[in-house]
Amino acid sequence: MxxxxxxxxxxxxxxxxxxxxxxxxxxxxxxxxxxxxxxxxxxxxxxxxxxxxxxxxxxxxxxxxxxxxxxxxxxxxxxxxxxxxxxxxxxxxxxxxxxxxxxxxxxxxxxxxxxxxxxxxxxxxxxVVPQLVYRMGRSSPADASRIGEGLVVPARSAAADYLANLQSQHPGLVWTESPDLDTEELLLQVANGEITYTVAPSDLVAINKRYYPQLRVAFDLTGAQDVxxxxxxxxxxxxxxxxxxxxxxxSERELAQLRDRYFGHIEQVDYLSAVTLATHVDTRLPRYREVFERAAQEFDLDWRLLAAIGYQESHWDPAAVSPTGVKGIMQLTLQTAKFLKVSDREDPTQSIMGGARYIRRLIDIIPDEVPHPDRVWLALAAYNMGYGHVIDVRELTRRRGGDSRRWVDVRANLRLLTQPRWHQQTKHGYARGHEAETYVGNVRTYYDMLVYIFGDAPTSPAGESDAPAQPEVQPDPLNIRTPVL
Missing domain, CATH: 3.40.190.10 (Periplasmic binding protein-like II)
Structure with missing residues (x-):
């Protein structure tokens, strides 16, 4: 072969x-x-x-x-x-x-x-917007005239072009062009303190700040530039x-959906959250990873998706109890736990298995018209606020001319569930839609970070009927087979 x-x-x-x-x-x-x-x-x-x-x-x-x-x-x-x-x-x-x-x-x-x-x-x-990036704890220059030594950008890059234009206004501006290092490598060097500054496009800065939370933006070199x-x-x-x-x-809607798929959640988690996750990956996750992996295999999911849900829910704390009475790593309500036959919500294994079974069921009942990975994000919203409210917000999205199959359009209408004018028109009424919006964004970000940290493939193969020969979407955190429930 x-x-x-x-x-x-x-x-x-x-x-x-x-x-x-x-x-x-x-x-x-x-x-x-x-x-x-x-x-x-x-x-x-x-x-x-x-x-x-x-x-x-x-x-x-x-x-x-x-x-x-x-x-x-x-x-x-x-x-x-x-x-x-x-x-x-x-x-x-x-x-x-x-x-x-x-x-x-x-x-x-x-x-x-x-x-x-x-x-x-x-x-x-x-x-994108070209931004001057430095390491937290170092001085932040207010403008190009105050950039000192240690500015490095890739050779013959767009960043070098911007700096050359700025130099006519600020003759003292100096920089080094590296022939060997790309922008991401230079961002890592800034994060490690090896160089003082670099210039990077705003989308790449936002993504890398999740992994190197000590990165900071001093100022924008220019306005928005075309890619x-x-x-x-x-x-x-x-x-x-x-x-x-x-x-x-x-259409602009199709492009917006594609942009959202890759960039819609990249600024969701702040510095403290990123540092806390990195700490808990070392101190808490090892105790529960095997259970996450076992649950993922049983319910045809990516274990990192389950871990991301568990982290958003409880920071992997089996004793966590919310003000509303939900408990455990996966924060199951008493009613949901009974439905899932979970007898002890604070038992880590029962909680993770129950949460995996629940998210699997939610994914499977999302209508077939909803593609991946949008159906995953809708299922996460349902995990947070209930499936009935997801039905409601999809209907509101349709009424307002949006595409109810696409998370980017549904997300834009979630906050309507807090407004009487809109939620009074729905079957299930009021819901804290803004919280669901944040919830899904956080889980997506934590999932991306866990993929980055561990880098291993899903624990079970994708179902043959759903796996395209040439994937056209971001890594699907699911392996779809037949419904479990």
Whole structure:
């Protein structure tokens, strides 16, 4: 099998090389091979990308990421496969486009005037703000004129372009450009105190602050900047135009849903919460991890999802009791515990098994029209405020023109359940919807952090009927099989 795969890869490389050679031969004549012809000759869209939580990475369920999803969808629209060419930095991905090694770059590339002279940018995908980052406990400069020594950014990066522009206003501004380190590595060096400052886009800063909570933002270097795909500047429109049609065909709602899937919860947990989680991972979780894993295997869930729920509920404290009388690691009500046949809510094993059974049931009763992972977030909201209120808020979402299948639209209506004008129209009445919104965001963040800390794959495989060959969403914290209850 390996020999066969290697042979297929070799044939693809050979075909691509032959296409490039033919293009080079014909470029001196009146004939030229267009970009779409190159894609069709290869049988795949070759995309330069980077490993990044904002772009592309290998999750527990396979390839995933905001720009990966978009690139995979574009390749499907062309009727070809998707081949990823990994670059170390966005700048290297741009070089791959310029020298013909990739058809386009989908690599978190920020548009700058200098880059616009070297490549052709498509429709903006999102906006980010370049921020000066330092370590908590060190002095925070008020503006660019007060940045001292120790500022390091990736070589030929968008950050370097911003600093060059600022230097005309602040001649004393100095920095070092690293040819070897990317932005995330520099953020880690700032967190460890190895360098004093770096510049990073706001989305990457927010994500990394969850893992390195000592990171702080001094100020924004500029206003919001566009992130877009990059194409060769001197080639025909045969690929560029379909790409713009594909992206333009995605409604703002669809893009908003995709952004929410990857970025909608990244600022949910503050510094103290992140530090506390890291401490409890060492001091409390080892006592209960085996039970979380056993429950996850029995109910076809990711153990880190169960652990994230347990952490949000009780910080993994089996003796936790809320003011409303819910108890234990998974904070089960007395009524729910009786339904689940949990005799002792403060027994860690019973609580975790009961909580796993309950969230599994909630996931399974969410209507089939709701896709993953949205059905997971809706089930979490139900775990927090009751399934009846989830039915109500989905109906309110429909009435107000939203998509009740998508968490981003439902979430926007949760707070209506606290307003008499709206909750009086529902079957189940008042609910603290804002708390459910925070609850789901926290669980999502804790889940992401546990994935980052442990990095291991789910304990049981995904159900064959639900696992796509090419995942198009973020790692699904579930392994869907048949309903348990």
């Amino acid at each position: 390996r020999d066969f795969v290697a042979r297929v890869r070799w044939l693809r490389v050979a075909a691509w090389s032959a296409a490039l050679a033919l293009y080079g031969l014909l470029s001196t004549c009146s004939l030229r091979i267009g970009m779409m012809e190159q894609v069709q000759a290869l049988g795949a869209l070759r995309v330069a990308t980077i490993n990044s939580p904002t772009t592309y990475y290998e999750g527990p369920a396979g390839p995933t990421g905001f720009e990966y999803d978009l690139a995979h969808g574009f390749a499907e629209s062309l009727g070809v496969g998707l081949e990823l060419v990994l670059a170390a930095t966005p700048t290297e991905a741009l070089d791959m486009v310029r020298n013909g090694r990739a058809h386009l770059a989908a690599a978190g590339v920020v548009v700058t005037p200098r880059r616009s002279k070297e490549v052709r940018f498509g429709r903006p995908l999102l906006k 877009a795909w990059a194409f060769p500047i001197a080639i025909d429109n045969s690929l560029f135009t379909p790409a713009q049609h594909y992206l333009s065909g995605l």
